[in-house]
Amino acid sequence: MYGVLLIVVLIITGGAIAFIGDRLGTKIGKKRLSLFGLRPRHTSVVITIFTGICITTLTFGVMAAASQNVRTALFGMEQLNRTMRETKDSLTQAQADLQQAQVEQQQTDEALAKSKDDVEKLKSQQTELEEKSARLQEGNRLLEAAKIDLLHRNDALTAENSALGAQNDLLAGTNKKLTESNTLLEQHAQNLRDGLITIREGDIIYQAGEVIASAVVRGGRTQFEVDNDLRALAELANRNVSEKLGEDKSDQDIWIYQPEYAEAVKTIAASRNDMVVRIVAAGNLVRGEAIRTTLELYKNSTVYADKEFILAKPYTLTGKSDGESEQVVMDFLKEVNQAATAKGILPDPIRGTVGVIEGAQFYDIVGALRGKHGPWILSAYANGATDAIGPLRLKIRVEQQTDLP
Secondary structure (H helix, E strand, C coil): CHHHHHHHHHHHHHHHHHHHHHHHHHHHHHHCCCCCCCCHHHHHHHHHHHHHHHHHHHHHHHHHHHCHHHHHHHHCHHHHHHHHHHHHHHHHHHHHHHHHHHHHHHHHHHHHHHHHHHHHHHHHHHHHHHHHHHHHHHHHHHHHHHHHHHHHHHHHHHHHHHHHHHHHHHHHHHHHHHHHHHHHHHHHHHHHHHHHHHHHHHCEEECCCCEEEEEEECCCCCHHHHHHHHHHHHHHHHHHHHHHHCCCHHHCCEEECHHHHHHHHHHHHHCCCCEEEEEEECCCEECCCCEEEEEEEEECCEEECCCCEEEEEEEEECCCCCCHHHHHHHHHHHHHHHHHHHHCCCCCCCCCCCEECCHHHHHHHHHHHCCCCEEEEEEEEECCCEECCCCEEEEEEEEECCCCC
């Protein structure tokens, strides 16, 4: 409204000044007045120009008097522009600061959100810790109760320990007496052992593990038939004992553990193979004692056929010693014994031998080698078919070794 009123005032003022100037110029022109020595026409132009100047001056003066903005536009434009530039710069800086503040605000919001998460986690951990604390407190209460109970028990055990200490003193005295008695008993036991050893070493008729009797019992038959064969073998063992003692067998019957005997009968009856049965001494047997034995069972088979080759071994003789040939034959028989044992012939438990050789044959072989020198070969053959029970009878050949062509 203020601007419209100012415009109306300017229009009216300008119109009034123009009217006055026109009237003045008209009168000056009619009267042909001259100013400053100018011609009337030129004077009229000057007055017109002066009138326009007055209009403009009056317009600006009224506007300047009526409006601060006009005065600022007329006289403070440069200052206004500088102020605007400074304001714009301030605005730009303010916008930058605002953006920075927004970034910081976003970071603050993120940090706040993270802090909230951490607070939630801490609350959860606090809840767990409170639960653990409650459990620990309960555990402490139980431990305290257990501690009190243990203290009561400890007091009771202390009292019992005191009582046991008194008993221990009594037992110590008793133990001393028992130790003295034990020493005397050990001396008596040692004397008894020494006497028993003396007795056993004095007249042992069978050594532990020595075969008293042996035989081959056919398997795959009824237990009754097998029992009859084992009884016959036991009778043979009794006769062997009687012959060795040189007296009536009625007082020296062998003794076999019945469960072991019954199990042997079942095993042989159920076996598809013939079995070698040995009755062996269960320990060193002294004259006059019960002859305690045990049964040994082995599967029987034909180990060597008649005239089957067993072993051949070369020897180099020097002929300088009379005992050389005898030692060679003994070494060869040991080799044959090992080979036959490895193949399955049961050795004698005491001597470890499996074969027999007649004395005459032994000395014939020794004589054939006596005084000989150079390489000779000894060969052993089975003298008859031989089962696992043995014994292995030998036929030995002596041949001089010759170089191959």
